[in-house]
Amino acid sequence: MLNFGKLALDLIRRYPVKYNQNLKTGVLLFMNSLRNLKHASLEFFSxxxxxxxxxxxxxxxxxxxxxxxxxxxxxxxxxxxxxxxxxxxxxxxxxxxxxxxxxxxxxxxxxxxxxxxxxxxxxxxxxxxxxxxxxxxxxxxxxxxxxxxxxxxxxxxxxxxxxxxxxxxxxxxxxxxxxxxxxxxxxxxxxxxxxxxxxxxxxxxxxxxxxxxxxxxxxxxxxxxxxxxxxxxxxxxxxxxxxxxxxxxxxxxxxxxxxxxxxxxxxxxxxxxxxxxxxxxxxxxxxxxxxxxxxxxxxxxxxxxxxxxxxxxxxxxxxxxxxxxxxxxxxxxxxxxxxxxxxxxxxxxxxxxxxxDTRYKLPLIISHRGVNNENGVQNTLPALKKTAALKPDFIEIDIQETKDQQFVVMHDTNLENLAGINVSPQELTLAELTKITVAENGHQAKIASFDAYLAKAKAYKQKLLIEIKTTPNDSPNMLTDFAKKYGKMIQARHHQVQSLDYNVVTQIKKYDTTIPVYYTLPYNFIFPHTPANGYSMEQSTLNDSFVTQAKLASKQVYSWTPNTEDEFTSAMFLNVDGVITDNVSGVKEFYRSLTQDASYAKRLLDYTALLPN
Known part of the structure; x- marks a missing residue:
């Protein structure tokens, strides 16, 4: 059997003299650490x-x-x-x-x-x-x-x-x-x-x-x-x-x-x-x-x-x-x-x-901000067209109220990042906003009105998860006006609503309890008790305890936003109802591979995504 310690020291002797001592010392320290580790391990097993x-x-x-x-x-x-x-x-x-x-x-x-x-x-x-x-x-x-x-x-x-x-x-x-x-x-x-x-x-x-x-x-x-x-x-x-x-x-x-x-x-x-x-x-x-x-x-x-x-x-x-x-x-x-x-x-x-159970329970696939792997500018019509072609279960978008109390599809509360204009959507009318060009990831597009986005989604037969963004500058009746104008249409086309603002959940449900509304939680502290139909939970703090309590309370859970195979696997094993992802094509391919290779060895490999937790 080879004596690796002796072999390493022999190799060191061939190096220039000025390196010999440092390398020799390093190898000796390493070998000594391994011996100590071996001794401690023997004591552990005894x-x-x-x-x-x-x-x-x-x-x-x-x-x-x-x-x-x-x-x-x-x-x-x-x-x-x-x-x-x-x-x-x-x-x-x-x-x-x-x-x-x-x-x-x-x-x-x-x-x-x-x-x-x-x-x-x-x-x-x-x-x-x-x-x-x-x-x-x-x-x-x-x-x-x-x-x-x-x-x-x-x-x-x-x-x-x-x-x-x-x-x-x-x-x-x-x-x-x-x-x-x-x-x-x-x-x-x-x-x-x-x-x-x-x-x-x-x-x-x-x-x-x-x-x-x-x-x-x-x-x-x-x-x-x-x-x-x-x-x-x-x-x-x-x-x-x-x-x-x-x-x-x-x-x-x-x-x-x-x-x-x-x-x-x-x-x-x-x-x-x-x-x-x-x-x-x-x-x-x-x-x-x-x-x-x-x-x-x-x-x-x-x-x-x-x-x-x-x-x-x-x-x-x-x-x-x-x-x-x-x-x-x-x-x-x-x-x-x-x-x-x-x-x-x-x-x-x-x-x-x-x-x-040889069948995986695959969650719904929801495109985050209407894009797939940076295929367009978030929340815009060109990106919607490309992403809808992939047929996700839902496309998640963000809407905000404008100065003239209309609704525009926009996530950021300031246009500086996407348009280079230091102004909020609440400071401009819908007509002014829809003339602005936004750019991201090498793509350009015009800001879309909510009505225009809805029309295109209907043409593509695409269901939407509509996130309502609120600000202190919104009109007092914004949520009531939204529910009156869009409530019946949301139900008819099987869209859903969500928000980080709990007031949106209560006000929409107060107007019509049948409108599906999800409450978005950026952190999992304690399981909430709300009238929401379900919860969109930030994926890094989501755990099986939260999902189990949600199931017992007849609530759905969306994981927001897994983008890698390990995160997709973790979400699936947590038994969530949907994944809000920036990688629609990736998660589709991942789910396709799961159904094609249902071997026990593959499922053993998939389970390792949970072990670090």
Whole structure:
């Protein structure tokens, strides 16, 4: 067998002398890191049952206890206060008109963050108990009770600020279902990344946060185990990481790389096996698919647990003077087999149902702003003609009121971006607006009136999803006038209405409850209770819990705006009713490929789009 370490050193000797030392040092460091990783992995596998028990118990308590409890309590608060939804658009209203509810919601947020703090605390003490050969659920309960009885407000405040800052990096080795909704919506990131100034500021901010996260790596462990004050822990952590930033970066990169390689290798083997099984009798292929997907889920969980434990045992705990924990006589393995068995049964049953239904439930395809892959200027008639030829289920457009109280098809509240004119649609008449040429993505077109767009859509037999944009300059009767003029026609041609403004939902429904109206939510906080027929939800914060609650409430859900295959797959598995996309041809081709290749191996591959979530 080849000795790769010796081979690498032999090759280095052939380089010029001035490079030899640096390369040799780098190879030695890398080999030493691999040896340490191997040693830590052997220790991990010798206590695999205990580690699996620790993480399964924590996840089950959070997933089936805390998450539903927090959701139900928040929903109860909103219902009792007659608040139909929670979004950034009505924060100020809730604070000013429902101060007690706002205070209780803020208290719940603090409690949620505190639970994440306790999860991290139990995670560290659980690893310590396992390493000291004294792991038990009863012992963990004692550790947790001590943390709750003697809380340090400074620890909690520091953790709240620190962890919220490092969320973009914390998910690599420490994840919490309690913070699953703490993400930056995709549309906000896309907007910011298009601006060079914002892009540079974001990059600088994240670089500083990452540097701070390394420098403060030991603050919480020092406060937990050595009972240091926040100031002492900060000083000690900065001292411990001084001139070692790249050392910790290398270790993190190595661990992340190894985890990725292990996962890809494991998945490749399962996919290859399933590819062969698909050529065997149907019952054997089905059985193999069910077992392989279950193995993939278990393997993904095991790799996640392994990387988290290795991170704690190789980067944090060896540098801390950890005291001996209290001895509690209770064998942890008694709980492991039932937990593993329960988890495997859930995996097997859900996977059997997944593969038993050989037909994909494909959501409606909705063109965002009437375009497909930049085939024209958004919300214009030439783009409508090209996109309607692809036959999407709906074409989504935006309309605004004009100075003379007509309606124009336009998304932006200012014409600067598309026409180079610093003016809003509300400042011009319909006749003035329709004379203006707008340009985008190398295309030009005239601004279209809503009536003209409706006429063309009728000619193309194209259904529309009409988003009503509102501004402070709109006329008082805008929504009533809209409903009177277009309500019957919308129903007759099977169009739909949506808006980011909740007032649109209530006013249209007040005029005629049969007009289909959707409420657009840019962020998924708490499931809303509104008279809307459904919800258009920003796809990066949409989850299965929201979709399930919507189905139970007989509401439809549109995902806004998935544009890649992984996002299409995720939306499909979430069982949404429609996707509002900029890539109509792409999603059509993707759905066509799904129906043509319904093999178990392909469906196994499709499912991997959900695993990172």
């Amino acid at each position: 206590h695999a049952k205990e580690y699996l028990t620790l993480f399964l118990v924590i996840d089950l308590v959070i997933e089936f206890g805390l998450v539903p409890l927090f959701g139900q309590f928040a929903s109860f608060l909103l219902t009792q206060s007659a608040i139909p939804y929670l979004s950034y658009t009505n924060f100020l209203t809730i604070i000013t008109q429902h101060p007690i509810t706002a205070l209780l919601l803020f208290s719940e947020l603090c409690l949620l963050i505190y639970c994440v703090f306790l999860q991290f605390y139990v995670f560290l003490f659980g690893i310590v108990r396992i390493k000291q050969g004294n792991f038990s659920l009863k012992g963990l309960a004692i550790d947790l009770r001590q943390a709750i009885r003697a809380p340090r407000i400074t620890s909690f405040i520091f953790f709240s600020v620190y962890f919220l800052l490092i969320i973009p990096f914390s998910g690599i080795f420490f994840k919490s279902p309690l913070l699953s909704k703490v993400v930056i919506p995709k549309f906000i990131l896309e907007f910011l990344l298009q601006k060079p100034l914002y892009l540079s500021l974001i990059a600088t901010f994240y670089l500083l946060v990452f540097i701070l996260s390394i420098r403060m790596l030991f603050v919480l462990p020092l406060m937990f185990f050595q009972k240091l004050s926040l100031r002492q822990a900060l000083t000690t952590s900065f001292s411990m990481t001084k001139k070692r930033f790249f050392f910790f970066c290398r270790k993190i990169l190595l661990l992340a790389s190894v985890s990725t390689v292990i996962y890809l290798t494991f998945f490749g083997l399962l996919y290859g096996l399933q590819y062969l099984l698909d050529r065997s009798p149907a019952w054997l292929a089905f059985l193999g698919a069910t077992l392989n997907l279950s193995l993939l889920q278990v393997g993904n969980l095991a790799i996640s647990i392994w990387s988290t434990v290795i991170f704690g045992t190789t980067m944090i705990l060896p540098k801390i003077n950890v005291p001996t924990v209290a001895v509690v006589k209770q064998k942890s393995w008694r709980f492991t087999k039932p937990l593993i068995g329960f988890s495997l049964i859930l995996f097997l049953l859900s996977n059997a149902f997944y593969f038993a």
